[in-house]
Structures are given as structure tokens and as C-alpha cells.
Amino acid sequence: MADRSYLDWPFFEEKHRELSDALERWAGRRLGEIDHADTDAACRDLVAKLGQGGWLEHAASEDGKLDVRSLCLIRETLARHDGLADFAFAMQGLGSGAITLFGSDAQKSEWLPKVRSGAAISAFALTEPQSGSDVANLAMTARRDGDDWVLSGEKTWISNGGIADLYVVFARTGEGPGAKGLSAFVVPADTAGLGVAERLDTIAPHPLARLSFEDVRLPADAIIGAPGEGFRIAMSVLDVFRSTVAAASLGFARRAMDASLDRASSRELFGAPLFEMQMVQGHIAEMAHGIDAGALLTYRAAWMKDMGAPRVSREAAMAKLFSTEEAQKIIDAAVQLHGGDGVRSGSVPETLYREIRALRIYEGASDVQKIIIARAAMAAHDKGGAANGA
Known part of the structure; x- marks a missing residue:
């Protein structure tokens, strides 16, 4: 347990x-x-x-x-x-x-x-073939035609793509350059012109698809919020859910540690339980350390958001970066401790090894989280420096 x-x-x-x-x-x-x-x-x-x-x-x-x-x-x-x-x-x-x-x-x-x-x-349709973490670079367009909006373009790596009943879609409406010209729309899956161009297979099976939008006509009230607010809406949603990615990685890591403890206590090596080896104890200690540290970062970010912090981009980025990267290390160690059984198809370590990898990519890859954290650190430094007259 x-x-x-x-x-x-x-x-x-x-x-x-x-x-x-x-x-x-x-x-x-x-x-x-x-x-x-x-x-x-x-x-x-x-x-x-x-x-x-x-x-x-x-x-x-x-x-x-x-x-x-x-x-x-x-x-x-x-x-x-x-x-x-x-x-x-x-x-x-x-x-x-x-x-x-x-x-x-x-x-x-x-x-x-x-x-x-x-x-x-439901599904969140943000990513495009040439725009992943760089949301401001979206190319999909939404133009006005009378009272309607007409969406044209493509989305990819959309989770629940192909089985969703509802897509929240982000497109360029042109109120300003870059991030200032994006809007969000509610698109029912049965809307004419919306199609599944390709189903995407990954190492851990999930429903994923590339979607095509060919003059998808929507009523005026399909827009979420006001025109030009799409970037703020997308970032606000991710500000909530990015911490939950860290939490999911903790769940994977805890299961990997449980499996490792079971293995270490039941498997014998050279006439003694595997756990008696100091190197094995070192692996277990690192697992426990990484899980607790990740949990502290994750639930700090969640607590801050629940306490009314308007944005927790820095804290959520720290939680996601550390917890997903650490979970990958913990699961890799679990595979190693299980030996051949660790790479057997369908075993707990092998399944976790495939499951964890995507979490270091979606909702902002690890390198992007580093950029968010570094920019927050520089902004705090500049603000403090100005306050001190530096």
C-alpha cells in the first residue's frame, strides 16, 4: 500500500x-x-x-x-x-x-x-503542427462571416481526438499580433467541416488525433469570453491543470516504489533478501526522497491556487518539472530492480515506464517549464533590484 x-x-x-x-x-x-x-x-x-x-x-x-x-x-x-x-x-x-x-x-x-x-x-484543442508550447504562434484562423465564425486549419496531438463530443478550440481572430489575437470557441464534434484527419499511436495507448477544420461554421455565441482573450483563457486553464500533471506523476512514482519494495523484500540474491544490499537501499531512499519533494512542490502550488493566488505559473512549473522528471528516474530504477521482469510487456514497471514519458512533454515540456521558472526568477530579481535602487 x-x-x-x-x-x-x-x-x-x-x-x-x-x-x-x-x-x-x-x-x-x-x-x-x-x-x-x-x-x-x-x-x-x-x-x-x-x-x-x-x-x-x-x-x-x-x-x-x-x-x-x-x-x-x-x-x-x-x-x-x-x-x-x-x-x-x-x-x-x-x-x-x-x-x-x-x-x-x-x-x-x-x-x-x-x-x-x-x-x-471533452477535449482541449490547442496544439498545431507548427505550434506546441509556443501558443502565440497558432496559425488556425477564425474569421467573421455575418453573424457566424468560420474556422479553418488543423490541430494535432489532441487528447480524446476522435471520441470527444465537445472540443474547446483556439484560433487566430486577429485582434492583435501574436498572443493578443487568439480566441477560444466551443465546437461540438458533429459540426460540419470538422474531421479526424489521422489517429495517432503512442507508446502508452491513449485516444489522440490530428483534426482538420474545413470552413467550420459556428454561431456567434460559440466564442468563449471576448475576441482576443484566447491566450489568457488557455494560460488560465493550464495554470490550474499543470499542477495536476505533477500529481499524476506522483501516482505513477508511488506505484513504482511500492512494486520496488515488494520486489526488494521478496526476491533473494546471494542468500539474502534483495533489500539487504546497500545499493538497493540507496535506490529506495532516493525514491522516497524524490516522491516527498515532488509532493511538497505539487501541493504547495495547488494550495496557493486554492487560497486565491491569481497566477501560480512559477509554482506549477516547478511542480511539473520536478515531479515528472523525478518520476521518470524512480520508474527507471524500478525497472532496473526488477531485472528481466522489469521489461516484460505488461508488467507494472514496463507499463509505468511507457506511461510516464508523455508527462514530461504535454502541457508544456520540461525545457519550457525551465524557461518559465527562469523568467520568473529574473522578473523577481529585476523588481527587487529596482526597489533597492540598484
């Missing part, structure tokens, strides 16, 4: 501990029922079960507020049990996040109840 003593840290309230306990019981009962042979079907099944269990209420709240600590605890727990369950939950939140935080009353009433119940699968 993974260590859960961190729930006693002052970042959490009693409601968070109750949530974690309830989800732990539910996941133990329900996630073993999922057939992963067909990834699309498994995701649909998981979204339905998460909706029935009431867990998606945290991903698309009725009051337009998101408790980031709850989101993180849910992702960490689901990831420890089943990586695809974590994916299914996360995409419901990320895909509908712009509507939850910035949508009109009509948009919220039409879509959020469906997302919460699991009746509608």
Missing part, C-alpha cells in the same frame, strides 16, 4: 482526506473491471464510470470554481491505480476548463452537466 501520510500535511482540509479515502475505496473496486483491449472503448467506459461515481463533479464544477487540491488528489490516486483512468478524468477537466472558468451561462448549462455525468467527452 502506497504511503498516504502526506494527507496529514497542512495543505489539506478534512474534506480532502475524506475525498482521497473514498476514491481509494472506489478505485480498488471499480477500476479492475476495465478492459483495456480497445483504448477508445476503455476511455468511454472510464468516463461513464467516473461520472456515475460522482468524481467528474470535481472536474467541471457547477459554481465555476475548481479546487486544485482535489483535482491533484484525484489524479494522483487514479494514476496509481490505472493510467488510462487518470487520463480520462484529466481530459474531462482540461477539455471543459475554459467553459467552467470563462464560459457564458448558456455554454455552462449546455455542456457542463453532460461533462460531469460522463454523457459527453
